[in-house]
Amino acid sequence: MTETQLVVFDVDGTLIDSQHLIVAAMEEGFRAEGLAPPSRAEILGIVGLSLPRAVEALAPELPEATLERLAEGYRQAFVAARERGGAEAHAPLYxxxxxxxDRLxxxxxxxxxxxxxxxxxxxDHVLESHDLRDLFVTTQTADEHPSKPHPSMLETALVETGARAERAVMVGDTEFDIAMGRAxxxxxxxxxxxxxxxxRLEAAGADRVIEDFAALDAALAALLGERA
Known part of the structure; x- marks a missing residue:
């Protein structure tokens, strides 16, 4: 019998293109504190970290109380965007x-x-908006685990599915995804x-880097074949 394979995906930047939402919410959070927002490149560079880690990475010189307000401002901006027009519902799938x-x-x-x-x-909003919920048997989020690149999310996914790490693949768009997968x-x-x-992905140690989803099946087959 063929052993179960587990393929775990990141969301923002991997499945959905939500960059404009993330940048706008972070800019709003900084401006609410009277601070100049980081650049777009800086904001996108920390996508994938949990929110507390992300704001700390963007403004390590700020006191903890200010960082907490920045994080809350980001949350509020995202909630308001959802209430106004769906937020991630309007962030397209790549x-x-x-x-x-569906193939997998x-x-x-x-x-x-x-x-x-x-x-x-x-x-939950992403999965419901894009009708993706039934595709995934395990879903791990930042409010239930340490921030990436800590391996807790993936270790829990293995426990929940019964898969072995040797038959599992992490797919993501940031060095934090790659580092988490390797860990x-x-x-x-x-x-x-x-x-x-x-x-940046290659420097983090990605086993493969693909240019589009059409290349995913072959990359998975090659990696899992190497690890059989």
Whole structure:
């Protein structure tokens, strides 16, 4: 009998293109504190970290109380965006994402999961808005685990699915995804269409970097074949 394979995906920058929402919410949080916002590149560079870690990375010189207010301002900006117009509901899936997920889900030997820096509320909104909930058998979020690159999310996904790390792959667009996958013993696939450039993914140790979802199946087959 073929051993179960587990493929875990990041969300922002990997499955959905939510960069304009993330940048706008972070800018709003900084301006509410009377602070000049970081650049767009700086904000996208910390996507994937949990929110407290993200604001600390953007403004390490600020006192803890200010960082807490920045994080809360970001949360409030995102909630307001959802109430105004759906927020992530209007963040498109990347081309080929749904088709790739459907192909993998149709394989009885493959289980799909999510490991995201989003909070549970945010992930639920994404899954419901894009009709993705039934595709994933395990979903891990930042408010239930230490921030990436800590391997807790992936270790829990293994426990929940019964899969082995040797038969598991992490797919993401940031160095934090790659580092998390490596720490958990997963093979790793970086996606070049997200928020960290190919060079950063390769430097983090990605086993493969792909340019589009059409290349995902072959990359998975090659990596899992190497680890059989």
């Amino acid at each position: 081309p080929g994402a749904r088709e790739a997920l 889900r149709a394989d009885p030997g493959v289980l799909l999961g999510v490991a995201t820096g989003k909070a549970r509320r945010g992930l 958990a013993g997963f093979a790793t696939i970086g996606v070049a269409w997200g928020y960290h450039p190919r060079a």
